[in-house]
Amino acid sequence: MDYLKLDDEQQMLMEAVDRFLNKRIKPLYKQYNNVAIPRDVAGQLVKELADFGFIAGTVPKDKGGLGLSFRTHGMLIERLSMVFPALAGLVFITSSMAAKIGREGTDQQYEAYFQRMLSGELIGAGAITEPAVGSNPAEVTTSATRSGDDWIINGEKCWISNGGISDLVVVIARTGPERGNLSRFIVERADGYSSSDIPKMAMGEWPTSIMRFDNVRIPAWRQMGRDGSGLMSTLRGFEVARCYVALLSVGIAQAALEVALEYAKQRVQWGKPIGQHQLVQDMLAEMATQTDAARLLAYRGLSLVDQGVRCDTQTSMAKWFATEMAVKVTSMAVQIHGAYGISTEYPVERYFREARILTIPDGTTQIQKLIIGRNLTGLSAF
Numbered sequence: 001m002d003y004l005k006l007d008d009e010q011q012m013l014m015e016a017v018d019r020f021l022n023k024r025i026k027p028l029y030k031q032y033n034n035v036a037i038p039r040d041v042a043g044q045l046v047k048e049l050a051d052f053g054f055i056a057g058t059v060p061k062d063k064g065g066l067g068l069s070f071r072t073h074g075m076l077i078e079r080l081s082m083v084f085p086a087l088a089g090l091v092f093i094t095s096s097m098a099a100k101i102g103r104e105g106t107d108q109q110y111e112a113y114f115q116r117m118l119s120g121e122l123i124g125a126g127a128i129t130e131p132a133v134g135s136n137p138a139e140v141t142t143s144a145t146r147s148g149d150d151w152i153i154n155g156e157k158c159w160i161s162n163g164g165i166s167d168l169v170v171v172i173a174r175t176g177p178e179r180g181n182l183s184r185f186i187v188e189r190a191d192g193y194s195s196s197d198i199p200k201m202a203m204g205e206w207p208t209s210i211m212r213f214d215n216v217r218i219p220a221w222r223q224m225g226r227d228g229s230g231l232m233s234t235l236r237g238f239e240v241a242r243c244y245v246a247l248l249s250v251g252i253a254q255a256a257l258e259v260a261l262e263y264a265k266q267r268v269q270w271g272k273p274i275g276q277h278q279l280v281q282d283m284l285a286e287m288a289t290q291t292d293a294a295r296l297l298a299y300r301g302l303s304l305v306d307q308g309v310r311c312d313t314q315t316s317m318a319k320w321f322a323t324e325m326a327v328k329v330t331s332m333a334v335q336i337h338g339a340y341g342i343s344t345e346y347p348v349e350r351y352f353r354e355a356r357i358l359t360i361p362d363g364t365t366q367i368q369k370l371i372i373g374r375n376l377t378g379l380s381a382f
Contacts, residue, residue, distance in 0.1 A: 047120030081251020097124030163209025182230035
């Protein structure tokens with residue numbers, strides 16, 4: 001199957017997106033260099049990107065979306081990642097929350113939040129990870145206790161993308177004593193949750209936060225799905241998220257490859273462009289091939305998601321390979337630039353730092369390998 005083939009309508013969309021990204025978004029990459037994008041600016045960008053399907057593209061047309069496949073939506077995320085990867089991360093998190101509400105939410109939840117997320121009025125986040133709970137969401141300890149017509153939520157989440165600028169968050173919380181008895185709840189910042197950002201080595205433009213819920217009371221209508229359905233929904237969500245993280249990595253790698261190619265053709269040493277030296281060509285060939293291989297894995301995963309089949313093996317392959325690939329490719333881009341590669345005068349050192357971050361979220365490289373190994377053998381190592 002050709003995972004990258006576009007029909008005429010898709011091609012027109014991608015061309016329009018590329019023009020917008022180069023004119024509107026590309027200058028922001030230099031402006032916000034590891035500096036948080038202000039909340040009002042983030043909201044405006046979300047609103048502008050929503051017009052192209054970035055926020056609710058996968059939601060059916062009859063519910064206010066564009067009815068795009070996950071594969072097509074992934075192409076949008078990859079293009080944005082090439083231009084401004086941290087913004088792509090911010091957008092795909094908000095998109096994931098809007099899409100959940102658009103596709104799975106009740107009529108009341110849809111009316112309350114969906115259009116406001118499309119307009120950029122509301123920035124979304126999803127809260128799963130906790131200080132002692134990372135790769136095993138079944139062990140979540142944040143609790144939701146029923147109190148009349150309300151739920152009361154208590155707990156602490158950490159490493160939550162968009163947490164610091166979020167207006168609402170879909171929280172995974174325990175609703176019963178049994179392991180894995182988890183449910184999802186829409187919580188507004190106005191309900192009383194707090195957040196504090198965690199400094200990190202790159203992508204400071206995209207906040208990652210600690211979030212605290214201290215007797216936060218919400219109305220019962222904000223529960224998403226039935227009691228105990230949160231774990232399976234979370235695991236299904238990982239399949240999509242891992243492909244999106246893979247495409248963030250592909251976008252970064254592609255950007256690094258393009259600047260390395262340009263530099264290799266212009267930089268002269270020993271009387272000829274360094275791109276004529278065999279070992280530089282060796283690196284460029286590997287960079288291009290690795291980037292394409294990761295891209296194909298990611299789109300295979302999204303194509304399987306579109307088919308509605310279980311694909312945690314394939315999406316784990318995509319996430320592991322693409323994120324580790326981007327670290328290698330950006331490192332080689334630094335190497336091709338020589339001393340300039342470690343200078344902030346060129347973007348490749350920033351690409352390297354951004355790529356290195358992505359091997360961690362939505363399951364580390366090691367967890368992805370264990371998922372693949374478990375599914376291949378039928379034997380669980382965790």
